[in-house]
Each structure stands twice: as C-alpha cells, then as structure tokens.
Amino acid sequence: MTTDAAHTPATPPPASRALATEAVHAGRDDLAALGLHAPPLDLSTTYPSYDSRAEAARLDAFAATGAELEGPPVYARLGNPTVGRFETALARLEGTEAAVAFASGMAALTAVLLARASLGLRHVVAVRPLYGCSDHLLNTGLLGTEVTWVDPAGIADAIRPDTGLVLVETPANPTLAEIDLRAVAHACGTVPLLADNTFATPVLQRPAQSGARIVLHSATKYLGGHGDVLGGVVACDEEFARTLRQVRFTTGGVLHPLAGYLLLRGLATLPVRMRAASATAATLVERLRADPRVTRVHYPAVGGAMIAFETAGDPHQVIAGVRLITPAVSLGSVDTLIQHPASISHRVVDAHDRHAHGVSDRLLRLSVGLEDADDLWNDLDSALGAEAGNGAGEAEPVSARNGHSLDAGRTRAGSTPE
Numbered sequence: 001m002t003t004d005a006a007h008t009p010a011t012p013p014p015a016s017r018a019l020a021t022e023a024v025h026a027g028r029d030d031l032a033a034l035g036l037h038a039p040p041l042d043l044s045t046t047y048p049s050y051d052s053r054a055e056a057a058r059l060d061a062f063a064a065t066g067a068e069l070e071g072p073p074v075y076a077r078l079g080n081p082t083v084g085r086f087e088t089a090l091a092r093l094e095g096t097e098a099a100v101a102f103a104s105g106m107a108a109l110t111a112v113l114l115a116r117a118s119l120g121l122r123h124v125v126a127v128r129p130l131y132g133c134s135d136h137l138l139n140t141g142l143l144g145t146e147v148t149w150v151d152p153a154g155i156a157d158a159i160r161p162d163t164g165l166v167l168v169e170t171p172a173n174p175t176l177a178e179i180d181l182r183a184v185a186h187a188c189g190t191v192p193l194l195a196d197n198t199f200a201t202p203v204l205q206r207p208a209q210s211g212a213r214i215v216l217h218s219a220t221k222y223l224g225g226h227g228d229v230l231g232g233v234v235a236c237d238e239e240f241a242r243t244l245r246q247v248r249f250t251t252g253g254v255l256h257p258l259a260g261y262l263l264l265r266g267l268a269t270l271p272v273r274m275r276a277a278s279a280t281a282a283t284l285v286e287r288l289r290a291d292p293r294v295t296r297v298h299y300p301a302v303g304g305a306m307i308a309f310e311t312a313g314d315p316h317q318v319i320a321g322v323r324l325i326t327p328a329v330s331l332g333s334v335d336t337l338i339q340h341p342a343s344i345s346h347r348v349v350d351a352h353d354r355h356a357h358g359v360s361d362r363l364l365r366l367s368v369g370l371e372d373a374d375d376l377w378n379d380l381d382s383a384l385g386a387e388a389g390n391g392a393g394e395a396e397p398v399s400a401r402n403g404h405s406l407d408a409g410r411t412r413a414g415s416t417p418e
Contacts, residue, residue, distance in 0.1 A: 185211025
C-alpha cells in the first residue's frame with residue numbers, strides 16, 4: 001500500500017498558476033512521486049510509533065510551537081494526511097500561508113475566538129448581519145467574549161486595548177450586504193480582521209489580498225458543493241495557524257478524513273460550479289427584479305450564486321409552493337435551495353436586531369444551483385402565485401452604505417440594541 005505520510009510537495013508549484021489550475025492540482029502535487037493519480041483516503045486514527053523518545057520530542061515541539069508535525073502522523077487529532085491535503089489546497093486558493101480545518105464552520109469560528117481569548121483579548125467588534133449562529137455565539141458570550149456591534153464606519157472607534165478580533169461577512173448572510181474590505185482592514189489597525197468568505201469563495205474574492213488576516217469558510221457550503229459533507233476551515237498566516245492547531249488538538253473539533261477527502265474533491269470543481277451557478281443567478285435576478293410580486297431583490301456587486309428577495313405576498317406560501325427547488329437551510333449545493341431566514345437560519349437572532357439590519361420577515365434567501373435557469377424560474381413563478389404587489393421590485397448591489405441599517409450604538413454580549 002502506498003503511504004501518504006507527507007501531503008506537502010517537495011517543491012512549491014509555480015506561483016503563476018491560474019485559480020482553475022490550482023483548484024484541480026493544489027494538495028496533489030506529490031501524487032506522481034507516490035505513484036498515485038487520485039488522492040488517497042487515510043482513515044487511521046492512530047499510527048505506529050516505535051521510537052517513543054523521538055515521538056516525545058515531536059510532541060514537545062508541537063506543544064511549544066503548534067507547527068505541523070514533521071515525519072509520519074501520530075494521532076488523528078494531531079493531524080491527518082487527507083485533511084492536510086485539503087488544508088494545503090484551500091490555503092493555495094485563498095493565497096494564505098496556511099489553513100486549518102475543523103469539524104464545522106462554527107467549530108472553526110469557536111477556535112478563532114478561543115485562540116484570541118487565550119491571549120486575554122476577549123473583546124470582538126462585529127458588523128451585522130452575520131450568519132445567525134455566528135451572531136448568537138457572539139451575543140450570548142458563551143465563550144467569555146464581549147461584542148460591540150457597529151456599522152463599518154464605526155469600527156476604528158470601537159476598538160479597545162482588549163479587542164482581539166474584528167468580524168465581518170461580505171457578502172453578508174442573508175442580505176448579501178457588501179463591505180469594503182480594504183477600508184475595514186485599514187480601520188482595524190493591528191487588530192486582526194476576520195472575513196467570512198463562505199458566500200463569495202476564493203473564486204470571486206480573496207479577502208487576504210485586501211488585508212484580512214483570517215478568512216473563514218463554512219466548508220459545508222460551496223467548498224464541498226454537493227450537500228453531503230460538514231466542515232469548516234480557517235485560512236491565515238502560519239503564525240496564527242499554529243495557535244489554531246493547538247486549540248483544535250485540545251478541544252477536539254477535528255475534520256473527519258472522509259470529509260477532508262470530499263472537500264478536496266469539491267475544490268476541483270469549485271470554479272466551474274461558481275461560474276455556472278452565478279450566471280444562472282444573474283438571469284434569475286433580472287426576472288425577479290421585473291416581477292411585481294417581488295418588492296426588492298438583493299444581489300451583490302461581486303456576483304455569485306446567492307440571491308435574497310422580499311415578496312409582496314406571504315413568503316411562507318412561496319416556501320410551501322416550490323417543487324423543483326428544495327426548501328431547506330444551508331447553501332452552495334449543486335441543487336437550488338430556498339429558505340426563510342427569519343424562521344430558520346436567523347431565528348436565534350433577536351427579532352429587533354434582525355429587522356434593524358435588513359432581515360425582514362418577507363425576506364427569502366435563494367441558493368442557486370446548477371439547474372437550467374428556465375426550469376428554476378418556472379418553479380419560482382408558480383410558487384410566487386398570482387398575487388401581485390404594488391409595483392416592480394428593485395435589484396441593486398447591496399453595499400455597506402445602503403445594505404446595513406445599523407444603529408451607531410454598541411451592544412454587549414447577551415444584550416440587544418435599544
């Protein structure tokens with residue numbers, strides 16, 4: 001059996017490779033030397049260690065630095081070769097030094113917060129809207145964090161000596177509001193900026209190139225792309241990755257090797273899937289914009305396959321009326337999904353906070369898949385029904401300026417804006 005002890009190529013690939021090429025080959029550069037064509041799946045939880053003194057030295061080094069272990073694996077919670085291939089590939093796509101994978105996107109965010117809190121930096125500055133569970137994690141203070149909610153223009157003033165992180169999503173979930181990452185990164189100063197890039201993926205934007213030190217993904221979504229794998233990943237510099245590896249080892253939020261295998265395979269088709277789904281989404285945006293049953297359409301300037309729209313009639317009837325489109329949470333799959341954020345994905349967010357930041361009770365979120373645009377439109381047309389609104393809807397890029405109805409106040413963990 002061919003071993004897979006080292007997933008990192010002996011020599012780095014050319015820096016000039018296009019994203020589509022990296023998506024196919026990153027994390028696989030050593031396969032030919034191993035006599036393999038497809039990446040192997042290593043399901044081992046533990047590995048033979050005949051030299052216990054050498055193993056002790058390696059474990060001491062990991063405890064001291066968090067650097068990836070050199071040589072053969074030791075135990076799955078310390079690292080797995082299949083997962084390592086996915087991490088290598090994702091870092092290459094995001095243009096960062098490293099990436100650290102976790103069991104879910106929320107496990108990844110938790111690890112980031114714990115890593116910063118371990119330095120005594122428990123204060124977080126965040127911009128709404130965020131994914132509902134991210135919002136909930138911050139607002140409850142479950143990890144001992146304290147959050148100040150601001151609009152992008154208020155970030156610099158909100159930073160304190162104990163601020164460990166500035167957190168944004170762009171495009172944001174579910175309103176698709178966009179933020180100028182370069183401006184936000186400048187406002188952060190020396191405080192790390194975390195940008196959730198789940199919606200855009202590295203196909204549409206690379207936040208690290210705009211100054212974000214930390215890039216977060218719910219890998220469950222577009223990176224996997226088929227609705228059959230749960231995972232999260234943080235792309236970052238090697239220094240922060242070392243701390244994240246130590247947190248992951250201690251807390252146990254590791255990505256299963258099979259998930260790592262599926263995510264690596266998903267990356268290979270990510271550019272093709274994103275381009276195809278984005279083209280279909282753009283077609284649907286134009287039709288929704290012209291439809292009197294839709295009062296507003298949200299679609300970001302960066303593009304993508306996510307659409308949010310507000311109905312003139314009952315949004316729950318639209319959910320109940322679809323037949324081809326699947327009414328379900330999550331996003332980024334090859335099939336199209338629709339959901340009502342106020343009922344599901346953002347239900348844990350206080351209703352006042354939802355409404356204040358653009359998540360209305362009539363808002364629907366559509367994750368466009370790879371089906372034919374006409375078939376999808378026929379399904380939406382039928383689900384929207386015969387009731388017309390008061391006028392044609394509008395579609396416009398949702399920027400940080402016009403997409404956030406944020407108050408200027410600051411909110412502590414566990415409280416809501418007044």
